[in-house]
Amino acid sequence: MRASHKAILLGVVMAASAVVAPTMSSAGVSIDIEVAPPPVRVEVVPPPRVGYVWAPGYWEWRRGAHVWIPGRWIGERRGWHWVPDRWEQRGEHWHHNRGHWER
Numbered sequence: 001m002r003a004s005h006k007a008i009l010l011g012v013v014m015a016a017s018a019v020v021a022p023t024m025s026s027a028g029v030s031i032d033i034e035v036a037p038p039p040v041r042v043e044v045v046p047p048p049r050v051g052y053v054w055a056p057g058y059w060e061w062r063r064g065a066h067v068w069i070p071g072r073w074i075g076e077r078r079g080w081h082w083v084p085d086r087w088e089q090r091g092e093h094w095h096h097n098r099g100h101w102e103r
Contacts, residue, residue: 030096031061031096033093034093035061036089037094038059038066043057043071045071051075052073052074052075053081054071054073055071055072055073057070057071058084058085058086080103081101082099083101083102084099085098
């Protein structure tokens with residue numbers, strides 16, 4: 001392959017990645033589906049741990065099915081509180097709100 005062909009190919013690949021990358025990165029941000037999540041599972045919350053907060057388990061949508069993600073300890077952020085993952089019905093669809101920190 002000549003140098004000019006390599007340069008053109010590299011340019012095309014870089015341009016395509018500029019278009020595809022934002023789509024891929026936003027894919028995990030918002031999930032709307034037509035399948036209601038199962039009831040939240042009852043978890044036994046372990047005793048408190050200094051420097052950590054409990055993030056409860058939730059249903060995650062993976063490959064066309066709901067998968068239970070168990071609760072876990074996450075490092076505390078002083079002055080912030082953890083907002084757990086949750087599903088919200090919006091008309092005929094279900095929207096997943098990811099867990100996140102808020103002030």
